[in-house]
Each structure stands twice: as C-alpha cells, then as structure tokens.
Amino acid sequence: MRHLEAAAIGLVFAIASAYMVALTARQGASVSGVGAQRALAWALLNAQSPENVTKLLSIALNGTSYEVHVLNWGETLEPKLPFCYGALVVNPAGGEENKIVVVCAGP
C-alpha cells in the first residue's frame, strides 16, 4: 500500500514538473520577443548602415534564439521564428538604400 502511495505522489510530482517546464518555455517566447524589439531599437539608434545595424543586433541578442533578415524592397519575409520586428534602414551615404532589417525571436 505504501509503495502505491509513493508511486502516486511521484507521478503527481513528475507531471506537475513537466507542466511547469512547458509553461516556462512558452513564457520565454514573449520575453525574447521584447528583447528583439529593444535590441533592434538600440541598433537603429546607434547605427545608420544595414551592416552596422545587424552587427549591433548580434551583439545585443548574443545568447538568445533569434534570426536576422536583411531584405530589399518587395522581398518576401520567410521567418522560422514567430515574433518578428522590422525597420526600414536608410543609408544615403553608403548607396545601399531602403533595406528592411527584420529580427525574429522565439522559443
């Protein structure tokens, strides 16, 4: 009887832990989304060319799951991660005008 009780308690504990882990992972997605938004804002404030913006982005998002797309006008965005933030990057001095830099983050 006592073995049965111990097994039941263990089962409850295991299921509850798995549920908590799954819940935390889902919460994590929104956190990295916010991080991507602010990282792109910071990169935009500190750089004008698409190359420098993406360089700063990779520094800001180091250690998190993200992807960066540098697109030309009209190019289709095909992200693998779900939460995307984009910005128009105009670099009149560099000749590379109208790039769209998109950063996507997610779990």
Place this chain on the structure above:
Amino acid sequence: MVALRRGTAERRRRRGQLALIGVIALAATLIALLSTYSLQPKIAYERGHLQAAQLVHLARACMATGSCNDAQLEELVGRLRQLNQTYPIRMYNISEKRVLNPDPSGLTVTNATVFRIRTLQTEFTNNLEEVRITVTTASEPTGRRYSKRVGDRVYTMVEVKVTYTHSYSSPFFNVTLCPSLRTTDGVADLKRLGKCNWLVGVPLELSRTVTVNGAQVYRYDLRDEFGIPVPVLFQG
C-alpha cells in the same frame, strides 16, 4: 472484544488510505489533463522603443542629405508607410512632422526634426506624443593658427573647439549621443578631447564664407558617423 476493536480500526485506516490514493489519482489526472491543454495566448507585440528609434533613424537619414526639408522628410515617411503594410514595422500613425533649421545663434547651429505620433497613450489622453531629434554643433575658436602642408599645398589651419551632440527625446527614451566626426578631404585635424568635445584644425583655404545674423563667418563641414554634415563656424 479487543480483537474486534483492532479489526475495526484497521478497516478505518485502510479506508483512509484508499481515500488518499483516490485524491492523489484525481489530482494526477487533472494535472495530466491540464498539461495536454494547449495555450492560445493573445500576443501583444511591444511597440514604442523601435518605432521611436525608426523615426530617429529617418530624421538622421534626411539630415545626411545636407538639405533636409519637409518635402524630403515626407518622402521618407511615405516610404515607411508603404513598407509598414508589408513588413512587421508596426509604426504609429504619424500626425505631424517638421524640420526645424533655425538660424544659427552665434556660432552654434541647431537642427531639429519633430514627429508627433498617436500612441496608445493618445487614445486615453487625446494628446499627441512627440519624438524630437536635435543635433547641435557649437563652435568656439581658440585663437590659435598654424600651418600644415598636405602634398604641395600649405594650408592655414584655424583651431576651433567643437561640441557636437545628438539628443533624442521620446515617450520611450531620452538619449544623448556623441557621434564621432571625420573629415571629407583629409586636410582638417581632429582630436577628441572628451565625449562630445573635439579640437578641430580647420583649413581656412577650404572654408567658405556664410552670413550668420548679418555677420560674415567662415564655415567648414565635417561629417559625423551617420553621414550628417557638421558645420564648424569661425570668424576670419
């Protein structure tokens, strides 16, 4: 009699244990059911910092042309509006945009761009919010002059202390940057004294005369790291 009492107590304990196992089994079943339930969260994308930074970026791109005016700014904002429909830019509604290039005050030149946007806050207060980009160049000649040879030419260099700042204010951040400066002709001398303070040796022969508040002064343009012209003013 004693044996009968013991048997009754044993039966009660067993019933209690069975009830406990029943409760645990029920709890386990409920938690297991809950863990298979997939969440369908409503995602609210964070807006604010990126959108304000985007406007700062556009204002700087406009200033970098050297002759930013309302029409040029409108053209850039128009491009942004177009892209806003295709890409996840999520720009606020821009109600107003103005380029402010007031006359220099003394040897200080200030260029500003102001955007007035409808944020979520506006829905409650009905007041538009402001993103302001101010670029200030303050020149202060030290009085020192020296000669510099570049190739076959000898230039008269005028030493000027320059304070150069970018200030960005918005409901989401207030930032002051001290961008780095560079020469476009390789003749001027540049030395960074502090964060936003520079000592610049300006070639007099490559400077042009301009009228500021009715007085003739010399103007020599450097560029900052964003490509914006930085006007250094000094008296002859």
